[in-house]
Amino acid sequence: MPVRTATMAPMRANEAGLPEQPEVVLMCGVAGSGKTTYAKDLEARGYVRLSVDEEIWHRFGRYGVDYEPDRYEEHTEVARRALRERLLSLVAQRRNVVIDSSFWQRSRRQAYKDLVERAGGCWRLIYLKADPALLRQRLRTRAERFDANAAFPITDELLDRYLQSFEPPFGEGEEVIVVAAD
Numbered sequence: 001m002p003v004r005t006a007t008m009a010p011m012r013a014n015e016a017g018l019p020e021q022p023e024v025v026l027m028c029g030v031a032g033s034g035k036t037t038y039a040k041d042l043e044a045r046g047y048v049r050l051s052v053d054e055e056i057w058h059r060f061g062r063y064g065v066d067y068e069p070d071r072y073e074e075h076t077e078v079a080r081r082a083l084r085e086r087l088l089s090l091v092a093q094r095r096n097v098v099i100d101s102s103f104w105q106r107s108r109r110q111a112y113k114d115l116v117e118r119a120g121g122c123w124r125l126i127y128l129k130a131d132p133a134l135l136r137q138r139l140r141t142r143a144e145r146f147d148a149n150a151a152f153p154i155t156d157e158l159l160d161r162y163l164q165s166f167e168p169p170f171g172e173g174e175e176v177i178v179v180a181a182d
Contacts, residue, residue, distance in 0.1 A: 021122050023122055023123070024121050028174070032154070033128035039051070047097060048097045048098070050087060050099050052076060052101050056079045087115070087116075099112070104162070109125060109172060110172075125174040127168065131181075132159070134181055
């Protein structure tokens with residue numbers, strides 16, 4: 001994967017091996033930027049990965065097969081609420097967490113940072129910045145799959161809407177990783 005991995009600072013742990021202050025990594029980026037790949041790498045390092053896409057798949061099934069496409073937003077909100085509760089539980093257990101989501105709105109990023117701090121954790125905001133041409137290429141490849149992380153094809157028109165709506169983090173304590181070509 002051509003994504004440069006941000007350096008992972010060693011976490012101080014107590015005698016049980018749990019971090020003194022759990023870290024919550026907020027993944028941020030447009031569809032196709034590599035958020036899930038990066039989050040799975042952190043999961044392999046012991047982080048608990050929370051994925052809205054996978055929660056929807058688990059609870060409601062396949063987009064357009066097990067539920068009607070017009071219910072997607074409703075299901076997304078149900079999944080977000082469930083993952084927020086799970087996040088709070090994991091932080092209380094002093095577990096490191098990575099949230100595999102786009103966090104395309106500044107207000108949603110800030111709400112999660114505040115939530116994590118109130119719960120006693122610390123946060124990192126990882127922004128995967130990718131060229132639109134690379135995103136299009138990756139999304140065409142992803143459209144050939146049909147799984148939780150590729151629930152529906154993202155057309156060029158839909159990607160354009162995503163790009164127009166996306167609020168890139170700036171001055172939010174973000175770590176920017178520029179995604180290189182595959």
